Amino acid sequence: MEEFKDDINKKPLSWKEYLVVASLLFGLFFGAGNLIFPIHLGQLSGANWGMATFGFLVTAVLLPLLAVLAISASHAKGVYDIGKPLGPKFALIFMVLIHLTLGPLFATPRTASISFSVGLAPVLPQKYVKISLLIFSAIFFILAFIIAYKQSTILSSIGKVLNPLFLILLFSVFLLAAHSPMGAAKNQSATSAYQAMPFFNGFLQGYNTMDALAGLAFGYTIVSAVNQLGKTSAKSNAKVTARAGVIATSAIGVIYIGLIWLGATTLNHFKIAPEGGTTFNQIVTYYLGDVGHALLATLVTLTCLTTAVGLIAAFAQDFHRSFKKISYHAWLAIMTFVSFITANFGLDTIIAWSTPMLMFLYPIAMVLIILSISGTLFDHDPVVYYWGVGLTLIPAIFDMLASFPPAISQQGWALALKSIQYRFLPFSDIGMDWVIPTVLGLAIGFAVHFYHKVKLQDA
Incomplete structure (x- = not known):
């Protein structure tokens, strides 16, 4: 356009x-x-x-x-x-x-x-x-x-x-x-x-x-x-x-x-x-x-x-x-x-197998949507994207693995990862474990951006 x-x-x-x-x-x-x-x-x-x-x-x-x-x-x-x-x-x-x-x-x-x-x-x-x-x-x-x-x-x-x-x-x-x-x-x-x-x-x-x-x-x-x-x-x-x-x-x-x-x-x-x-x-x-x-x-x-x-x-x-x-x-x-x-x-099978992909993509999409709309506030600085999306990726991957049909999600390695997920990521039981890492990532990204901005202005 x-x-x-x-x-x-x-x-x-x-x-x-x-x-x-x-x-x-x-x-x-x-x-x-x-x-x-x-x-x-x-x-x-x-x-x-x-x-x-x-x-x-x-x-x-x-x-x-x-x-x-x-x-x-x-x-x-x-x-x-x-x-x-x-x-x-x-x-x-x-x-x-x-x-x-x-x-x-x-x-x-x-x-x-x-x-x-x-x-x-x-x-x-x-x-x-x-x-x-x-x-x-x-x-x-x-x-x-x-x-x-x-x-x-x-x-x-x-x-x-x-x-x-x-x-x-x-x-x-x-x-x-x-x-x-x-x-x-x-x-x-x-x-x-x-x-x-x-x-x-x-x-x-x-x-x-x-x-x-x-x-x-x-x-x-x-x-x-x-x-x-x-x-x-x-x-x-x-x-x-x-x-x-x-x-x-x-x-x-x-x-x-x-x-x-x-x-x-x-x-x-x-x-x-x-x-x-x-x-x-x-x-x-x-x-x-x-x-x-x-x-x-x-x-x-x-x-x-x-x-x-x-x-x-x-x-x-x-x-x-x-x-x-x-x-x-x-x-x-x-x-x-x-x-x-x-x-x-x-x-039924299509819906069952689409769920893991959606659990992975949606949190990442939400972060990108928020950052695209608010991009003028931080000059679309990639560092904000890196921190926000980077920390969202971790729980998104865990959620994807946990929501696969039993053929994958009930494997020993998948259950071991699920145990780690539930232990260290709050709200894992309701599929919202990405919220805290995402907020943390965005906060760090904005802090780094504005720190660099102030540093450049003082130079």
Whole structure:
């Protein structure tokens, strides 16, 4: 993005222009995948759904908005630039890890597996589920590849119709549930984790949306859109992005609150499912019958296909930019094929194996977001980044190892490391052991920066 000291457009933006940016932000952050985690959170938290919601909104709504503001405030063009103060090697590794998480390892395969689990899996005999997922995901990703290969805008055009239909269906369910709830959320029992620490467990559950990572990876799209409206100075760009972001994230927050409450009301009728896709299908079928299920399956599949096209195209573009010897179309093919393979492990497995990566990346992303927004206070001095991120890395690695599925986390060496973690890092039991090292690292980094600054002034 070309940088300007002043705005090309001096006039204030109209509400319509703000809504255009807000709708772009909404589309960036809200997909079918964002339905399943709040509903699951509601089932897990039961009567404590209010405090769990508060924690969830911090990482699933506030943090993604801050991620986009970080891109705007630091003039970054993506994840690489956000990590660049720590050196090109760190920036490249961080970018690759985020794109692999949003790309072929977790988020992109999840688009197919969510579509399948919501649409087809509930009506299939168990013995046909695996082969059906194989066929469904093959068709799904072939279509996604063809559309992305031709760089067709057909899905974005369809999306203008799909998204309103999807929201109408969702709010219809909300109204029916408010009029005739399955049960009183305040009377439902919470799982043991949510009886003790509902806020912090909701906070960690928000990682699963991956929206803070998406904000870093695709936030430049929003910044560019604001730039095209003539708000080209850093201050104005950030101001417009913030205002539009508040509109978009407020809407998403309202939807999340409704979904979490809805999940908590289901416990009189349905058992806690391993993931929210099954529960969402049960809710829609309960209120709208088979017609509702068919409509939901269609809308979720098309919405997820739109998301998949965007993700594989963004992955291919960014990786071609960083690794130019491989063409855009070759990266597109690699991304699509690996996503297809991963999708066939099933939604439960994808979620289980994505958790360790998110436990590792989110604390680091949070520190980089804070430092990018506040960078002018310390002249983006790398020493602050080194101390802040450096001390965050240690607990992040411990949290990653502890949250792996039993095949890794129950190994002798992993249990020995977990014992060290619980002994020396406070709040390890709730996955928040990075907080004290991070605050300490930032404090040391700022102290060193200002010490050097004062020393230079006195020289």
